[in-house]
Every structure is written in structure tokens, then in C-alpha cells.
Amino acid sequence: MGRLKHSDLAADDRRQRKATLGDMAVQGLDVFCWCNRCGHNRVLATHGLMARLGAEFPVPEVGTRLRCSMCQSKDVATRPNWRGLGPVTRHWGAEGDADFAAES
């Protein structure tokens, strides 16, 4: 593992350190995406996002890189897809990211 900057990490870790995509992968969690404009939502695979954005990318900021394919809005919220928060629809399937296109 790389060397960490202790002073910086100590300050960040003490309180609200944002979850990163790497954290999500370690915990086996995917990313829940929600369009604030039309309510469209789906779960994106963490590994696919990590391949594009990197393991250090903060989960709450993933939405800034996404665009809703239903209404083309870029106002997309993202959070860890915690298990047990209610049923997660599998309607669109477990893989693929056709419903939220990543900005390039």
C-alpha cells in the first residue's frame, strides 16, 4: 500500500471522512443513484465506477459525473447502497449502467 500523509489523514479521519469507491468495493457495496429531477434511480456496480473514476473517488461526488438517461439531468445524487434500507428493485438487472451515463 502507498504511504499515507499522516497529518492530512488524521484531520480527515477524525470526523466525517467521505466513503470512497474503494471503501465500497471492500464492503461489497454498490452505488445507489437517484435523479433529483425525475426520480429515476438505479444501482450502479462499484467496480465499473471505480474503473472510470478511481478507488479514491468520494461516493457522494459520483453523481456529479453522471447524467440521467431518462431526463438528461445532471442533478444526480449518489450514496452507498446499504443493504436493509428496503427492497432494491432488480428490474433493470444487476449489471450495466445504461440508465446513468458517465460524463467523459
Ligand SMILES: [Zn+2]
Ligand atoms: Zn432524470
